[in-house]
Amino acid sequence: MPRAATADVVVVGAGIIGAACAEALTAAGVRVIVVDRGAVASGTTASGEGNVLVSDKEPGPELELAIASRAEWGVVLDRLPSRVADVEWESKGGVVVATTDPGPLRAFAAKQQAAGVDARVITAAEAFSLEPLLTRDVTVGVHYPEDAQLQPVLAATALLTAVRDRGGEVWSGVTGLSVRRSAQGRLIGLSTSAGEIACGAVLNACGPWAGEFGATAGGPIQVLPRRGMILVTAPLPECVRHKVYDADYVGAVGSGDADLQTSTVVESTRAGTVLIGSSRERIGFDDSVRVKVLRELARKAVGLFPFLGDVPVMRAYGGFRPYAPDHLPVIGPDPRVEGLWHATGHEGAGIGLAASTGRLITELFLGLAPHVAPEPFRVDRPAVIAA
Ligand SMILES: Cc1cc2nc3c(=O)[nH]c(=O)nc-3n(C[C@H](O)[C@H](O)[C@H](O)COP(=O)(O)OP(=O)(O)OC[C@H]3O[C@@H](n4cnc5c(N)ncnc54)[C@H](O)[C@@H]3O)c2cc1C
Incomplete structure (x- = not known):
């Protein structure tokens, strides 16, 4: 003691x-x-x-x-200290894509540019060159070179x-x-x-x-818990190069709705696993891993990256975001x-x-x-x- x-x-x-x-x-x-x-x-x-x-x-x-x-x-x-300074920092950048009306994503990017964010509107073809395995349904994208990961x-x-x-x-x-x-x-x-x-x-x-x-x-x-769950694939050869997410993610982040919300966020880690997120739910400290949440995460991720439908999943886990109203x-x-x-x-x-x-x-x-x-x-x- x-x-x-x-x-x-x-x-x-x-x-x-x-x-x-x-x-x-x-x-x-x-x-x-x-x-x-x-x-x-x-x-x-x-x-x-x-x-x-x-x-x-x-x-x-x-x-x-x-x-x-x-x-x-x-x-x-x-x-x-140099002996612990490697925290897997990667300035990999983010790519946000829309698969429906490109208008809202373009408007969001314009507001962010005005606020000082490096937000570059890209065509579907440019999105494919950044992320070759993306769905061909993409209508427009925004590249965010400042997004990073650790x-x-x-x-x-x-x-x-x-x-x-x-x-x-x-x-x-x-x-x-x-x-x-x-x-x-x-x-x-x-x-x-x-x-x-x-x-x-x-x-x-x-x-x-x-x-x-x-x-x-x-x-x-x-400060309240807001549950989130993630699906993790087995380690894969390089397949997702940036943090990639669907334009509806921003709406889910900002929503105060207590009901289940899922929006696609896909990224790889240095270990080769691909993280598929994410859900948002206000269900107190209930930590059960529920199929209905995982099904939604998987369905939307495969919509964004069709190849994910055929890869092995290693595990699923969740956590509680500390949420102020x-x-x-x-x-x-x-x-x-x-x-x-x-x-x-x-x-x-x-x-x-x-x-x-x-x-x-x-x-x-x-x-x-x-x-x-x-x-x-x-x-x-x-x-x-x-x-
Ligand atoms: C699925 C999911 C994905 C996420 N992805 C991202 C992401 O990509 N990027 C991002 O920025 N954020 C992400 N977040 C959010 C991020 O994880 C949290 O905002 C962050 O971890 C909160 O950190 P914290 O230190 O406040 O809380 P915690 O990490 O929960 O730390 C609080 C600590 O307090 C301790 N504690 C509590 N009560 C006591 C007590 N009485 N005495 C002593 N110790 C106590 C606990 O044991 C705990 O270790 C994600 C969250 C989830 C759930």
């Missing part, structure tokens, strides 16, 4: 968000302990496909954070290795139970299943469980408990948004000028503060 300890900040949750925040804080000289009730990256981060995307976001605060984070990932990867578990592990190298600690198998407060109400410590940690701040990075931990800490927030992350101090902070609610984009989230938390914590406007992500917005 770890001994009694002190830190400037205790990060609760060792997923990609907690890891990125801890890394950025320690890079700035802040003393950090990270606790997770499971293993590193054993929550939603283990389910993430690893896309670092600008292509799937409407112009607005989340896109601004995504553009900043795409750049920040380069900075973060450069300062990782391996989320490797990335979280590497970030926490950097934390340890700088004197920080990572306690696995340790649950954050409650916060301790002074007579004036200021947070002065965290009680854990392995003892007390005296600290000046606690950062709630509990992903889909952040609502639960926030309530325990005196700062309840509306207004689809924006929750990043910053909790006005109700001095010393309590939150970094959560990244829904289906936490891997991509982690680098800038870590930087923003660090800037706010140290009182530095933030590199992106923090207001849209503040904790005390009506959609997030639980009644």
